[in-house]
Amino acid sequence: GFTNHQIYELEKRFLYQKYLSPADRDQIAQQLGLTNAQVITWFQNR
Numbered sequence: 001g002f003t004n005h006q007i008y009e010l011e012k013r014f015l016y017q018k019y020l021s022p023a024d025r026d027q028i029a030q031q032l033g034l035t036n037a038q039v040i041t042w043f044q045n046r
Contacts, residue, residue: 002042006032010042019043 004009009032013020020028020043029039 002034002038006034010039010046014043014046 010028013028017044020039025036025039029033030038032039
């Protein structure tokens, strides 16, 4: 599961960027303490 903070940050990012480049994904994953796979999955299911 994701923390409220992680969801908030992902939602915020999603508002202005629907599709992430691999570099963006890496950065977000690192920043939020998530794996790339988690970030990819979240955006796919969004």
